[in-house]
Amino acid sequence: MSSADETDVTARLLALAAASPASPAFLAPGCVPLSFGELAEHIRRTAAQLVGWGIGRGDIVVWANGERSETAVALAVLPVASTIAPLNPAATFDTLGDLLARMRPKAVVVPRDGNSAVARAARQLGVTEITTQSRGVEAAGAFDLVLANATASLDGARRASKDWACLGATSGSTGHPKIVPYGHRQMNVMARTTGERLSVRASDVSGHLMPLHLAGGIRNSLFLSLLNGGAVNVLPHADVEAFLDSVAAGEVTWTSASFTILRELLTCLESGRPFERGRLRYARVASGRLEAEEMERLENALGVPVVTGLAASETGPVAQ
Numbered sequence: 001m002s003s004a005d006e007t008d009v010t011a012r013l014l015a016l017a018a019a020s021p022a023s024p025a026f027l028a029p030g031c032v033p034l035s036f037g038e039l040a041e042h043i044r045r046t047a048a049q050l051v052g053w054g055i056g057r058g059d060i061v062v063w064a065n066g067e068r069s070e071t072a073v074a075l076a077v078l079p080v081a082s083t084i085a086p087l088n089p090a091a092t093f094d095t096l097g098d099l100l101a102r103m104r105p106k107a108v109v110v111p112r113d114g115n116s117a118v119a120r121a122a123r124q125l126g127v128t129e130i131t132t133q134s135r136g137v138e139a140a141g142a143f144d145l146v147l148a149n150a151t152a153s154l155d156g157a158r159r160a161s162k163d164w165a166c167l168g169a170t171s172g173s174t175g176h177p178k179i180v181p182y183g184h185r186q187m188n189v190m191a192r193t194t195g196e197r198l199s200v201r202a203s204d205v206s207g208h209l210m211p212l213h214l215a216g217g218i219r220n221s222l223f224l225s226l227l228n229g230g231a232v233n234v235l236p237h238a239d240v241e242a243f244l245d246s247v248a249a250g251e252v253t254w255t256s257a258s259f260t261i262l263r264e265l266l267t268c269l270e271s272g273r274p275f276e277r278g279r280l281r282y283a284r285v286a287s288g289r290l291e292a293e294e295m296e297r298l299e300n301a302l303g304v305p306v307v308t309g310l311a312a313s314e315t316g317p318v319a320q
Helices: 003-007 009-019 036-052 068-080 093-103 117-125 184-198 215-226 240-248 259-270 292-302
Strands: 024-027 060-063 083-086 107-109 128-134 143-149 164-169 179-183 205-208 231-234 254-258 282-286 306-308 310-312 316-319
Touching: 003 184, 009 036, 009 068, 009 184, 024 036, 024 068, 036 068, 036 143, 060 068, 060 093, 068 083, 068 143, 068 164, 068 215, 068 231, 093 117, 093 179, 107 117, 117 128, 164 184, 164 215, 179 184, 179 215, 184 215, 205 215, 205 240, 215 231, 215 254, 215 282, 240 259, 254 259, 259 282, 259 292, 282 292, 292 306
Parallel strands: 024 231, 060 083, 060 107, 083 164, 107 128, 205 231, 205 254, 254 282, 282 306
Antiparallel strands: 128 143, 164 179, 310 316
C-alpha cells in the first residue's frame, strides 16, 4: 500500500480499481457482479451528488434503507464524502429516534416505501431524507441517490472527524447502544494485518451472512475482503442454505459469521444436507463463541479449518 492507501479507505479502493478494474467487488444472488471499476465509478458519481447537496467528509449520513446489497455497496462508497452510519432499519421508532438525536446527521437514507420507522423519526427531528433508486442494471448493489425531502439539516455543522469512515452502533448489551467510530486508517490497517494472518487475497470471496449495521458485518465480513482486493458475496442474512449453494458454485472462499449462524450451519450439515466444498478455505467464528467440540465437528463437516478471532466493537480484532 502507498501512504494514501494506508490512511484512506476510498484511496485504497480506487487504487485497487485502477490495478484490476474487471475484478469482481460485490456479488449477490440473482445479480451480475459489480466490478472494482464499476465501484470506482459509483464512488465518483456519489461524491458529486453528496458534495452538490453540501455534504462532505465528517458529515454524518445515516443509512437505514434495508436493502442488503445496496447497504454493502454504500459502506464502500459513501466514505468518499461523508461518514456513513449504518443503522438497523428493523429497530423500533424509539431506538432509531434516540440514535438520530444523538448522531444529528445531515441526512438519512430511508427505505423507498416512505413510511418506515426511520423515515418517521427523521421527519420528527427535521432531518433530510434521501432514498435510492435502481441504476437500471442488474449489477449487485448498484444504486443512485435521490434527495427526497431536503431540510435545514443540510446546513448543520460538521459532527464527525474527517478521519472517520463509519459510525457503528453497538448491539446495546448495556441497554443503551454506544456509538463507535471506525477510522479510515484503522479499517485499512486492520484489513491488511488480519488479511496477512488469514491469507486473504484478490481471488477470495467473503460469504456475507452478518447484519451490515454491526461491527462484524462491516469490518470482518465486508472490508477485510474488499480492502485486500477480494470480493464480497452479499447473501441473505443468516441464510445457511444460500451460503451452501454459493460455496458449491465456487462463489465463496471464506466466511466470518456469528456463533448462532455457524451453529445453524452445523445442524444443517449434520442432518445430511449434501455439501460440496468448492473453493472454501476456512470459516471464522465471530460475535460470540462456539465450544471447542462444536468447532471440531464443524471442521469435519466442512473439511476446512474453523478459526476464531478475539475482538470488541470499540477496538477491532486483536487476535486470530
